[in-house]
Amino acid sequence: MMISPSYKEKELVIMRALMRLLARGQTLAEIKTSDIAQEAGVGKGTLYNYFAAKEDIFARTVIYSIDTLLHGIWERMDRESSFRGKCYAVLFSIHEMMANEHSDLNLILFNLGSREAKQLLGGEISLIWRYLSAIREKVLQLAQTGADEGLFPPYTDEEYTYSAFASALMGFVHARCRMDLPTDGALRTAMGNAYTLLLKALN
Amino acid sequence: MMISPSYKEKELVIMRALMRLLARGQTLAEIKTSDIAQEAGVGKGTLYNYFAAKEDIFARTVIYSIDTLLHGIWERMDRESSFRGKCYAVLFSIHEMMANEHSDLNLILFNLGSREAKQLLGGEISLIWRYLSAIREKVLQLAQTGADEGLFPPYTDEEYTYSAFASALMGFVHARCRMDLPTDGALRTAMGNAYTLLLKALN
Amino acid sequence: MMISPSYKEKELVIMRALMRLLARGQTLAEIKTSDIAQEAGVGKGTLYNYFAAKEDIFARTVIYSIDTLLHGIWERMDRESSFRGKCYAVLFSIHEMMANEHSDLNLILFNLGSREAKQLLGGEISLIWRYLSAIREKVLQLAQTGADEGLFPPYTDEEYTYSAFASALMGFVHARCRMDLPTDGALRTAMGNAYTLLLKALN
Amino acid sequence: MMISPSYKEKELVIMRALMRLLARGQTLAEIKTSDIAQEAGVGKGTLYNYFAAKEDIFARTVIYSIDTLLHGIWERMDRESSFRGKCYAVLFSIHEMMANEHSDLNLILFNLGSREAKQLLGGEISLIWRYLSAIREKVLQLAQTGADEGLFPPYTDEEYTYSAFASALMGFVHARCRMDLPTDGALRTAMGNAYTLLLKALN
DNA sequence: GATGAATGAGTATTCATTCAT
DNA sequence: CATGAATGAATACTCATTCAT
Structure with missing residues (x-):
């Protein structure tokens, strides 16, 4: 999976x-x-035995973080069996990542501009597409689960379905961003809104 | 309005x-x-007669760009009278901004990480909130317009309503990002999906 | 002449x-x-306003030194009218240059390997040939002077004649190198030997 | 002899x-x-089992090269019995050394400035004098051979005689340096000039 | 106000040398 | 003896900022 x-x-x-x-x-x-x-805890020279340049350290750490993050989210999803459980698992993972200064990914991503990120990932730009397609596949599986539970009809328009999940998720991220110190209540509301929106969008 | x-x-x-x-x-x-x-076309020294430091040039240019951008979007919205027209005006503005390398804002934003952006905006962080609340107000007016047209019921949950607009918009941005060279068809589809999702979410 | x-x-x-x-x-x-x-007595940055790199400083200083040196030798030669006087003027210039730690050229040349020198002079390699041909011309003029004075017949073989001057000069340099602290006597002997050798070679 | x-x-x-x-x-x-x-084909650490430092490798390689070179020249001289043969043996050795990128000595010498060379040879500066005196002895033997053949009178002024050989040799080196790609003809001319000059100088 | 020559603090990278294995 | 991973001292060069004109 890595x-x-x-x-x-x-x-x-x-x-x-x-x-x-x-x-x-x-x-x-x-x-x-x-x-x-x-x-x-190593000598400065040692860095250059393992990385070509400072930039290289950054670039490879971004990839390592994305890997770790996705791995974490998917593990969590797989522990839940219901559609609702899986959705909330993702939302909760995102929340934690944003709450936790130590969360691997956000540290990196929030320190990069997208132009810069493109350069850093450089030759490995294809990795991005592999991640995106892995994510898309996972999303469609999830849609299947929801349909199996009768929460909404099976999808006919793959792109629209994927887009609905993306919208719900990013809407949640936006809401989460607007909270300085998120209370439990505000958080539950934001998650509920995202879930509601998703179901409405898919019906 | 500036x-x-x-x-x-x-x-x-x-x-x-x-x-x-x-x-x-x-x-x-x-x-x-x-x-x-x-x-x-000026001397290096002249910069320092108008800006305190290099960072200051960046920070104030970000703000100038946001101003210009929002101003542009709102002008465009105001030229449309229908709910649907206003929505597509926004989506189209976003698309143009992303297509046009010269578009003021994206140049700046795509060159900043969010951590860095916070630092740049520095003391003027309150500006962000003023922008966000101006945007929220505009969004709620827009929701009112849609309700007036009978497209969906008047909103009762302000936060959910705002969130639905945000979700639709960001879902569109995400879809737009995934297009390398957007065709007219793909673009229309993405806009349609966003609009559909919005209406479903608000009903 | 520079x-x-x-x-x-x-x-x-x-x-x-x-x-x-x-x-x-x-x-x-x-x-x-x-x-x-x-x-x-300038800032480090100032170096780079006038020279592209450290190497560039070296390279251009070599050229400056060669110019200065040749200029000095020729001025001295021109102050003498006799063949013998001109020859001793050159030998004496060389001696001084070798004695004087401050002499421009030797400082540079004795700090460069020839491979390195070629690189330093780099694109300006043609300068070398211009110097050599200027020197050759001067040498042949000098040979003319000697012939005019009846010290040896006018030259028929230009290359041999030039080579004789070069040999006498370099033999002197070699002898001079072997002296640690040259006495007046040793010096006069070495100059005499070089001059004798030159006359014999040209007769 | 080493x-x-x-x-x-x-x-x-x-x-x-x-x-x-x-x-x-x-x-x-x-x-x-x-x-x-x-x-x-050894490990980096192995170098330090045989040499004290990088500089030491350089310094001892210079000496090794000089040894090898002189040894080669003398072997070649000894194979010739006539004065002329011995002289041309030396000139030819020098030519080969300059032509052959792989020739041991020139590689080293042409990579050192004289100041640097002094440092490299360092404590072993006395070696230089031993080489020079070995060379001087060989030169005087050669002069004896020429006198025995009646080509010029036996020497009375040892220093002048030595100097004449040095001049002829260095004149040849200078001429050889001026050839980019030496033709057979140019080479023979330069050798002939050096030999002619030597005989004239010693008569 | 406008200029741009002068400045020097700041930093990524290299590479000779060591030493634990 | 042989090795090569680890080390950190050493240094050229950049570029934001100043200030005399």
Whole structure:
């Protein structure tokens, strides 16, 4: 299920050090190679035995984070059997990721502009499409589950269906963004709104 | 309607020069003060007569762009009288903004990570909230229009209503992002999906 | 008579600073950009307003030194009217250059390997040939002077004649190199030997 | 006849690896310890079992090359019995050395500035004098041979005689340097000029 | 106000050397 | 003896900012 390759011990040490620094609130632009080395507990030179350049550390850490994140979300979904349970599992994962400064992905993504991200991912741009298609497949499976439960008819327009899930999810992200310190109530409301919208959209 | 203050002649010359550079495909990180000065046709020292620092040029250009963008969208909406016309006006504005490398806002936003953006907007973070509340108000007016036309019942849950618009819009943005070179057909489909979803969500 | 272009004030300040550092016994490889800047009394950044890179400073200083040196030798030769006087003027110039740690050229040349020198002179390799042909012309004029004085017959074989001057000169350089602290006597002997050899070779 | 000490197997492997790298056109400054180790087919650490430092490798390789070169020239001279044959043997050796990128010595010498060379030879500066005196002795023997053949009178001024040989040789080197791709004819002319000059100088 | 030459703090990267295995 | 992963000192170069004109 992991899409990217396996990692050497030291590579992980270094990438995790970078993520800890980001978790501490530092910007990518602020982080120096010496900071990463120190945080990782290795010499500065060692970085360059495993990564071609500072940028390379960033790029590969983004990929590692996406992998880890998706892996986490899917594990959580798979533990639920109902459509509703799976949807809330995703929403809850997203919420946690946004709440947790230490959450792998958001640290990276919120530190990159999209133009910059494209450059960082560079040659590995195809990875993006592989992620997107893996996600799409998962979404359509989920739609199937909902249809099986009789919550809405089986889909006939794949693109519309996918788009409905995307809309509900991103609407939730937007709502979540607008909360400074989300209360349980506000959170439940936002999740409920997303779920309601999804069902209406698919009926 | 412009939320930010008025600008001096030279300030505009400089901010527009920055936007031309971005339009040319350069990253914020790549752009040097000397580039901006040259593109603006002024001396490097002149920049510092109008802006406190390089970062300040960026920050104020972001705001200027948002202003310009929102102004444009609203003008376009106001030219339409029907609910459907207003909705498509917004979707079309977004599409254009994403298609047009020269579109003011996207140049800026796509060059900023959100963490960085927060820092840039800095003390002016309240501006963000003023924009958001202006937008919310406009959205609710729009919902009123739709209700008046009998397309859906008047809203009772303001947050849900706002969220539905946000979801439809962001779903469209996501769909639009997935098109490399959008065909007319694909575009119309994506807009149709967003509009359909919105109506279903509000009924 | 100067073969290379004219120099800006600051360029000269910098090149002369480099030469002072070399005169102080430092190797080219040891000299840092900051050393040059400090010795020149300018900021490190200023170096890069006048030279493209450290290597460029070296390369252009070599050329400047060669110019200066040749200019000096020729001035000295021109002050003498007799063949013998002109020859001794050259030998004496060479001696001085080798004795004087501050002599422009030797500082540079003795710090370069020939492979490195070729690279430094780089695109300006044609300059070398212009210098060599200027020298050859001067040598043949000198041969003419000697023939006019009846010291040896006019030359028929230009290459042999040029080669004889070169041999005598380089033999002197070799002899001079072998002296640690040259006494007046040893010096006069070496010059005498070179002059004798030259006359015999040309008769 | 070898002036420097004998070498261990691995030392030779390493020094020859360095020479191959130089032969390939790389500058001393460009060559890294890892390059030498790789070319020699040993681990980087092994270098330090046989040499104190990178500089030490260079220095001892210079000496090894000089030894090899002189040894080669003298062997060639000894195979000739006539004065003329011996002289041409030397000139031809020099020519070959300059023509052959792989010739041991020139690779080293043409990569060193003289200041640097002094440092490299370092404590072993006395070696230089031993070489020079061995050379001087050989030259005077050669002069004796020429006198025995009646080509010129026996020498009375040792220094002048030595100097004449040095001049002729260095004049040839200078001429040879000026040829880009030496033709047979040009080469024979240059050798003839050197030999002619030598005989004239000694008569 | 406008200019741009001068500045020097700041940083990614290299590579000789070591030493645990 | 042989190795090569780990190290960190060392350094060229950039570029935002200043200020004398």
